[in-house]
Amino acid sequence: MGRIVQTGDTPAKRRNMHRRSCAEVIRLLAERHTIDDEWADMVSFLVFSLRGIGETIEQSARAWDDRNYWKKAEALRHKWRWTNSKADEIGRMVMDEDWHLVSDELIGLIPHFADVTITNITRGPDWWVGARKALVKEFERPGPTTPSP
Numbered sequence: 780m781g782r783i784v785q786t787g788d789t790p791a792k793r794r795n796m797h798r799r800s801c802a803e804v805i806r807l808l809a810e811r812h813t814i815d816d817e818w819a820d821m822v823s824f825l826v827f828s829l830r831g832i833g834e835t836i837e838q839s840a841r842a843w844d845d846r847n848y849w850k851k852a853e854a855l856r857h858k859w860r861w862t863n864s865k866a867d868e869i870g871r872m873v874m875d876e877d878w879h880l881v882s883d884e885l886i887g888l889i890p891h892f893a894d895v896t897i898t899n900i901t902r903g904p905d906w907w908v909g910a911r912k913a914l915v916k917e918f919e920r921p922g923p924t925t926p927s928p
Contacts, residue, residue: 802895824907829866
């Protein structure tokens with residue numbers, strides 16, 4: 780009997796989708812000359828896409844760990860460790876409306892997505908509309924409370 784190969788949804792496919800989304804939105808943000816509500820939605824969408832990359836990295840690394848390929852798993856984690864921290868940094872900037880700092884962070888992200896070839900834009904406003912509202916709601920969610928003495 781032959782080996783069964785998973786052809787459906789995999790962490791690698793989702794990671795590539797998130798990388799493509801990041802590359803496209805960074806390109807679109809670079810072409811914009813005004814900071815408006817749509818710009819804020821696009822930046823927030825970028826935060827969610829960076830988090831998505833981080834999630835797929837951990838899923839892939841756990842699969843490598845399960846097969847005792849711990850060196851490969853750690854190399855993967857090391858290569859992509861920056862995604863979650865950048866998502867958190869940019870998310871805080873969106874919450875504080877530090878748009879001038881966001882622009883600098885976007886420039887720093889360009890080399891990470893330089894290998895993604897974009898011949899035409901496949902993501903449109905329906906991908907990011909409401910992303911800022913969702914990010915704000917997420918940040919406003921109360922964390923665990925500690926009982927007072």
